[in-house]
Amino acid sequence: MAAVPLTSYPGSESWPSLSPDGTQVAFAWDGEKQDNWDIYVKQIGVEPPYRLTNDPAMDYSPAWSPDGRLIAFLRELTPSKSAIMLIPQRGGSERILAEVNGSVQGSRFLGRYLSWTPDSKWLVGPTSTTGQRGDGLRLYSTDTGEQRPLTKPPSEEVGDTAPAVSPDGRTLVFSRVSPDFYNVTLWLLHLGEGYQPLGKEEKIQTGNVTNLDAAWLPDASEFVFGSGTGTNFALWRIALSKGAIAKRINLDASNASAPTISRHVSFGWSRSNSHYRPSRISDTRSEGTEPHGRNPASSRLGFGSTVSAPRLATYNHLKCKLTVVNRRGC
Numbered sequence: 001m002a003a004v005p006l007t008s009y010p011g012s013e014s015w016p017s018l019s020p021d022g023t024q025v026a027f028a029w030d031g032e033k034q035d036n037w038d039i040y041v042k043q044i045g046v047e048p049p050y051r052l053t054n055d056p057a058m059d060y061s062p063a064w065s066p067d068g069r070l071i072a073f074l075r076e077l078t079p080s081k082s083a084i085m086l087i088p089q090r091g092g093s094e095r096i097l098a099e100v101n102g103s104v105q106g107s108r109f110l111g112r113y114l115s116w117t118p119d120s121k122w123l124v125g126p127t128s129t130t131g132q133r134g135d136g137l138r139l140y141s142t143d144t145g146e147q148r149p150l151t152k153p154p155s156e157e158v159g160d161t162a163p164a165v166s167p168d169g170r171t172l173v174f175s176r177v178s179p180d181f182y183n184v185t186l187w188l189l190h191l192g193e194g195y196q197p198l199g200k201e202e203k204i205q206t207g208n209v210t211n212l213d214a215a216w217l218p219d220a221s222e223f224v225f226g227s228g229t230g231t232n233f234a235l236w237r238i239a240l241s242k243g244a245i246a247k248r249i250n251l252d253a254s255n256a257s258a259p260t261i262s263r264h265v266s267f268g269w270s271r272s273n274s275h276y277r278p279s280r281i282s283d284t285r286s287e288g289t290e291p292h293g294r295n296p297a298s299s300r301l302g303f304g305s306t307v308s309a310p311r312l313a314t315y316n317h318l319k320c321k322l323t324v325v326n327r328r329g330c
Helices: none
Strands: 002-005 013-018 024-029 038-043 059-064 070-078 081-088 095-101 122-126 137-141 147-149 159-165 171-177 184-191 197-204 210-216 222-229 232-239 256-272 275-282 311-316 322-326
Touching: 013 256, 024 059, 038 059, 038 070, 095 122, 122 159, 137 159, 159 210, 171 210, 222 256, 232 256
Parallel strands: 013 059, 184 210, 210 256, 256 311, 275 322
Antiparallel strands: 002 275, 013 024, 024 038, 059 070, 070 081, 081 095, 122 137, 137 147, 159 171, 171 184, 184 197, 210 222, 222 232, 256 275, 256 322, 275 311, 311 322
């Protein structure tokens, strides 16, 4: 699979989130002078990016709502407190949805922090970003501000992060962080009416040590995630079915992680040296047999395709840049 850089700006870009139609990507960038993290929106194939936020505080981890209207993100208010923020996707008045303890600069948590429900009425986010023991995930109503607990990590674990709600709203996949911050496992939680938890949390076997940032395919049958050991990351995919085996996606970029998927295009990050870059990816055949009897030749990620196929963006774990992928047949 060929990876094509989406950004090549000075400094670092991180936390990509595609618009629902796959034509734009929101991300955090520390700016041309690398002096402040803000949220930017880039129309794919168009320069320069639009600066969505302009606050002296650190803004990070944007998440585009499924209805395309809002972008949620986190803002560091103080060294001990962050806010979950909402802003219209074209800019305008911001509002604070909730405040959580901790800040990303003092946190050892990994991955994305926010995920929308498919009706765009709730956000799944952190209880805290401090990395203290037992921090679970919580539902936040964007209409009323109501908060409901979702996950309950054991007290011996650091906590849960990187939530991903399936497009049908029936499943939450997330990462659970161990005290060494190295063993990070994937878990799933089935959701019922009103996104109420159903049954017990279930561990997903991947065969790798560190697993983060699940991104669902549009039909909710499987998801892509970043997985590896230490800094040696790659993109993997796994079906939701019982006993499914994770398969590595062949990608001509090293250390790809943090995929984000829309109905039309996919993105991801890859890393080399000390910077992250987003890239565009084409021809996304994974190792082994394609699931569901899919023809590998028709499984392709290409930039700017007019075919109604999911787009995926990834994060280069070492280059701090973004990559874009367009996949047919998903």
